[in-house]
Amino acid sequence: MRDVAIVAFAQTDHRRRTDELSEVEMVMPVLHQVLDATGLRARDIGFTCSGSSDYLAGRAFSFTMALDGVGAHPPISESHVEMDGAWALYEAWVKIQTGEADTALVYSYGKSSPGEVRDVLTRQLDPYYVGPLWPDSVALAALQAQALIDAGDTDEAALAAIATRSRAAAADNPHAQIAGPVPAGEYVVQPLRTGDCPPIGDGAAAVILAAGDTARALCPRPAWIRGIDHRIEPHSLGVRRLTESPSTRLAAEHAGVFERPVDTAELHAPFTSQEVVLRKALGLDGSVTVNPSGGALAANPVMAAGLIRLGEAAARIHRGESDRALAHATSGPCLQQNLVAVLEGESAHA
Amino acid sequence: MPDVLSAPLVVEFPFTRSLGPVQSAFLTGLRERTVLGVRTGDGKVLVPPVEYDPVTAEELRELTEVATTGTVTAWAWNPAPRRDQPLATPFGWVLVKLDGADTALLHVLDAPGPEAVNTGMRVRIRWAPQRTGAITDIACFEPYDGEATAESTPHSGEFADPITGIVTPARLDYTYTPGRAQSAYLNALAEQRIVGERCLSCRKVYVPPRGACPTCGVATAEQVEVGPRGTVTTYCIVNIKAKNAMNDAIEVPYVYAHIALDGAGLALHGRIGGIPYDQVRMGLRVEPVWTEGGRHPDHYRPTGEPDAAYDAYKELL
Numbered sequence: 075m076r077d078v079a080i081v082a083f084a085q086t087d088h089r090r091r092t093d094e095l096s097e098v099e100m101v102m103p104v105l106h107q108v109l110d111a112t113g114l115r116a117r118d119i120g121f122t123c124s125g126s127s128d129y130l131a132g133r134a135f136s137f138t139m140a141l142d143g144v145g146a147h148p149p150i151s152e153s154h155v156e157m158d159g160a161w162a163l164y165e166a167w168v169k170i171q172t173g174e175a176d177t178a179l180v181y182s183y184g185k186s187s188p189g190e191v192r193d194v195l196t197r198q199l200d201p202y203y204v205g206p207l208w209p210d211s212v213a214l215a216a217l218q219a220q221a222l223i224d225a226g227d228t229d230e231a232a233l234a235a236i237a238t239r240s241r242a243a244a245a246d247n248p249h250a251q252i253a254g255p256v257p258a259g260e261y262v263v264q265p266l267r268t269g270d271c272p273p274i275g276d277g278a279a280a281v282i283l284a285a286g287d288t289a290r291a292l293c294p295r296p297a298w299i300r301g302i303d304h305r306i307e308p309h310s311l312g313v314r315r316l317t318e319s320p321s322t323r324l325a326a327e328h329a330g331v332f333e334r335p336v337d338t339a340e341l342h343a344p345f346t347s348q349e350v351v352l353r354k355a356l357g358l359d360g361s362v363t364v365n366p367s368g369g370a371l372a373a374n375p376v377m378a379a380g381l382i383r384l385g386e387a388a389a390r391i392h393r394g395e396s397d398r399a400l401a402h403a404t405s406g407p408c409l410q411q412n413l414v415a416v417l418e419g420e421s422a423h424a
Numbered sequence: 425m426p427d428v429l430s431a432p433l434v435v436e437f438p439f440t441r442s443l444g445p446v447q448s449a450f451l452t453g454l455r456e457r458t459v460l461g462v463r464t465g466d467g468k469v470l471v472p473p474v475e476y477d478p479v480t481a482e483e484l485r486e487l488t489e490v491a492t493t494g495t496v497t498a499w500a501w502n503p504a505p506r507r508d509q510p511l512a513t514p515f516g517w518v519l520v521k522l523d524g525a526d527t528a529l530l531h532v533l534d535a536p537g538p539e540a541v542n543t544g545m546r547v548r549i550r551w552a553p554q555r556t557g558a559i560t561d562i563a564c565f566e567p568y569d570g571e572a573t574a575e576s577t578p579h580s581g582e583f584a585d586p587i588t589g590i591v592t593p594a595r596l597d598y599t600y601t602p603g604r605a606q607s608a609y610l611n612a613l614a615e616q617r618i619v620g621e622r623c624l625s626c627r628k629v630y631v632p633p634r635g636a637c638p639t640c641g642v643a644t645a646e647q648v649e650v651g652p653r654g655t656v657t658t659y660c661i662v663n664i665k666a667k668n669a670m671n672d673a674i675e676v677p678y679v680y681a682h683i684a685l686d687g688a689g690l691a692l693h694g695r696i697g698g699i700p701y702d703q704v705r706m707g708l709r710v711e712p713v714w715t716e717g718g719r720h721p722d723h724y725r726p727t728g729e730p731d732a733a734y735d736a737y738k739e740l741l
Contacts, residue, residue, distance in 0.1 A: 094428045096603025099635040102643060116641050132435045132598035139634055145641020188433075188598040193506060197594060201439060202447055203472045203559050204530055206592055208508040213517045216500030224498075224543045263517070264501035264538050308478035312519050312528030313470065316498060 078170050079289040079296030080281050080417065082108040083385035083392075088251040088277035088373035091187040095276075097126075097136045101183045102143035104280040108179070112282050112292040116145040119282075120175025122152045123166045125159035125182035126377045129194050140183060151175065158182060159279060159381030160342075160403030160413050166283055167302055176285045177292075183278035184377040191274055191376060199407065200309050212271055212345075214407040216263035218316040219347035223265060225317045228350045230265055234258045236346040237269040237371055244368025251275045251373040272344040277375030279382045297388035297399075297417040301329035304413035306406075316408055322355040325414040331356065331400055336416065338363045338390055338399040340383040344370040348409055352402060356414075362400075366390065380404065384415060391419045429607045433600035442589045444475045449487055449581030451590065454561035457551055460487045460579055461525050469576050471525035472559075487581040490524035491573055492549040494565075497521050497528045501538035508595070511564055516541045520565055524576030533565045546570060557587030605635035608647060616714050620688055622646040628689035651685035654724070655732040656708040657741050658682045658691075661701055679704040683724055684740040691740050698725030707731035 084107035092100055109115065116122075122144055126137050133139075137154045146152060151174075155161045159182025166178035186194075192210035199205045222228045237256065244253035251273040259268030282292070289296040305321035305328075307314050326332065339362050343349040349364070358364060365371075367386040370379045380403025390396035398418045405411040443451065446462050450473050453460045462473030463486040471490055476483055498519040505512055510532045518541075519528035534550065535541050548568035555561035602610065605621055609632045612619035620631035621644035628637065629648050637644050659681035665674075679701050682691035696704050697713065709729040712721035 093430060093601040094604050094607075096606060096635050099603050099605065099643070102636055102641070105641065129596070132433055132596060132600065142634060142636040142638035143641055145637070145639060147639040188600060189596055193508075194596055197596070201441060201592055202443070202451070202590065205594075206559050207510055207531065208506060209517060209530060210506060210509075213500055213502055217498045217517055217519060220500050220543070221498045261501070261503055264503070266500075310470075310472070310474065310478065310527070311530055312472070312497075312521075313478050 076171055076173070076285045077289070077298055078167055078283055078285050079293065079298045080384065080388035081284045081289050081293035081296050082111040082282040083279070083389050084108045084111070085249050085279040085382055085385060086277045087249050088275050088375050090251065090273070090275045092185065092276040093187070097131065097133065097140045097183055097185060098143045100185065100276065101140050101181060101278045104278050105143050105179070105181060108280045108282045114177065114282065114292070116150070119177050119179045120151065121166055121169045121178040122150055123154065123162040123169070123178060123180050125155045125157050125162035125381065126184065127156055129197055130191065130376055131185040131188045144179070158377050158379065158403050158405055160384055161304065161405070163281065163283070163381060163384055164302060164304060164413060167299060170283060170285050176288050178283040179280065180283065180381065181278065181280035182378040182381045184375040185276045186274050186376050187276050211407065212263045212266060214311070215345040215347060216266045217311070218351070218408045219265050219270070219345065221316040222347055222350055227317055227354070228347065233270050233346040236349050240365055240368050240371040243366050244372030247367050247372060249373060250368050253368060253372055266345060266347065270346040272370050272374030273372070275373065275375060277373060277378055279378045279385055281381065281385050281388065293392065295392055295394060295419050297391035297419065300416045300418050301331070302413070302415040303328035304411065306411040309410065311408060314408070317351065319351045319355040319409050319412060322352055322402065322409065322412040322414060325412050326356055329414045329416050331414060331416055334398060336362055336398045336400045338366065338387060338396040340367060340369065340387040340399065340401045341365055342370055342380045342383045342403045344374050344379065346371065348404070351409060356400065380413065387417050391417055394419070397421070427607055427611060428601060428604065429610055430599050430601045433598040434595060435598065436593070436595040438591050438593045440589060440591050443587065445581070446473045446475045446484060446487070448586050448588055449583070451557040451559070452583045452587045454559070455555045455557040455587065456583055457492070459490050459492055459522060459549070460581060461490050461576060462486060463488050468526040469524060470527050471522050472529050487579045488524070488576040489579040490522045490576045492522070493568055493570060493573070494520040494522035494525070494547055495572060496533070496541070496543055496545045496547055499533065499541050499543060501541060510560060515564065518547065518565060520547055523573045531562055531565055535567060540567065546572070558590055603635055605633040605644065609633055610719065613720050617649055618651045618685060618712070620648050620650050622648050629687060630690065631685060631688040631692055648687060650687040651712065653709060653711045653727055654683045654685035654688070655737045656681045656696065656704065656706060656710060657684050657737050658706060659696065659704055677701045681724070683710060684737050694721060695723040696725070697723040705731065707734065707737070
């Protein structure tokens with residue numbers, strides 16, 4: 075296996091609306107930031123991979139137009155996933171492992187403001203048995219939350235405390251969409267209140283990956299990806315045990331999470347109740363700093379929020395605030411698919 | 425930003441999907457008020473049934489009928505139903521394990537309020553009066569005061585006139601905003617001006633502008649008015665009328681062309697009029713024809729100038 079690191083990370087300020095920006099206008103600044111941070115130009119990048127969904131803004135082939143922001147001429151080696159950018163990062167990591175590239179630019183973006191994201195996300199569900207009922211994203215998360223309450227894993231007060239802790243942490247995150255004291259609010263779908271749900275908004279993020287000595291040359295303290303894996307569960311909610319996340323657990327085992335303790339975890343838990351499931355699956359105790367960025371409860375640009383978890387974890391390693399961090403991304407209803415990575419700073423262990 | 429345009433956009437599509445044998449039996453069964461599950465290799469009954477075992481990927485075909493009564497295994501209360509959801513009044517989302525099944529089905533529960541719902545409560549299917557072979561043939565679940573019956577009975581899955589496909593309409597509503605560069609372009613068009621944007625790195629002028637130079641990957645910040653005259657760089661003759669109300673008034677054959685407006689770094693496309701279709705040629709000089717209230721040129725017509733030399737537009741083909 076080649077040693078591959080995240081050497082740069084940038085994200086937009088996440089906002090409820092960005093009417094004045096097309097996707098490419100929103101993405102371009104973060105592309106420039108990560109290129110500037112490393113001194114690389116687009117033509118120096120070995121592989122480019124992005125993650126997004128045209129359904130969010132209702133704009134067909136928006137990812138091809140977003141590619142204009144890269145400067146893709148002469149033609150570059152490029153790919154796209156209709157998923158969160160965390161999976162674009164995974165593809166880029168695999169590409170570097172094959173030896174076909176030494177560096178990769180990964181970016182993702184989501185503009186949820188033009189549409190109704192709760193309804194849009196129903197279109198990813200089983201179109202035969204589930205889609206025709208239009209169960210929105212909050213409804214499905216609420217089913218999982220109530221299952222956790224029934225199982226004695228949490229209660230509404232504990233969920234509210236997760237929201238409060240996350241938004242308090244976000245006060246130190248200049249990119250956060252909401253931070254500080256946020257009322258628990260009314261039920262959106264009981265038992266989840268507005269405070270338990272992520273903000274709806276627009277944003278983008280980018281990272282640069284590099285292998286071996288290239289990474290060392292581009293970044294004073296690269297965030298080495300010691301392990302990365304992703305696993306998926308059946309699409310039918312009725313065959314899953316919603317209070318557990320075996321896919322997260324398995325991905326974490328394969329990523330080597332349990333070999334040594336982590337000091338930080340950036341979890342992609344858009345709903346408070348999902349943090350409860352993830353903490354259990356990952357065995358996180360009070361010694362681990364969870365979501366110092368505020369997590370997806372502070373900013374949830376759909377399709378970018380998972381990549382941002384990897385970027386936030388890496389940035390803490392870059393800054394020397396973490397030696398070994400876990401980053402997690404999720405996709406699908408009720409944590410259906412999960413990606414886990416372990417990132418380390420160079421001096422973390424011999 | 426008052427200059428940023430926005431407009432309602434509806435994306436609507438009737439997805440037509442074919443069904444596999446198990447899905448076909450299940451949805452046809454719903455039409456006949458019969459709920460079928462499928463038995464896995466280890467004897468579990470999956471409802472709703474799937475064609476392949478979610479654990480072993482084994483092909484599943486052994487159908488079995490389960491009860492129309494069941495038990496809630498998870499629930500949530502929706503105080504504000506959304507447009508396409510099954511009930512218009514506040515309702516519960518429920519996972520229901522039907523009697524005789526080992527897995528749960530997602531649907532909705534008609535109940536007076538959240539205090540009337542709990543995990544473990546007994547429910548039964550309320551059938552839709554008109555059933556077509558769809559998951560919505562179950563109108564909803566309703567509270568039911570009766571004991572569980574654990575039996576399931578083998579079923580051939582055969583019905584008269586089976587459903588082999590479904591049409592699932594999907595409508596999503598957006599407020600489309602084209603962003604800064606395209607708003608500026610569209611606002612200028614409304615004044616019958618064509619305004620592109622120049623890349624400050626390679627100097628190319630993009631029309632219409634999309635905000636970024638795809639070659640250099642930088643913002644195209646400088647606005648440049650181009651045209652109105654231009655040169656046909658290449659064209660085609662349209663012989664079959666497109667099924668589109670906008671084209672109904674246009675007689676075929678007509679010419680659709682790439683037109684490099686004077687000052688533009690690439691060609692845009694438009695219809696050529698005011699000249700017989702078989703006299704249009706590369707190098708023909710044209711100008712836009714605007715219609716009253718139109719937000720873009722209706723078509724382009726010859727200017728009467730001498731044709732442009734090939735060398736003048738060969739880089740814009």
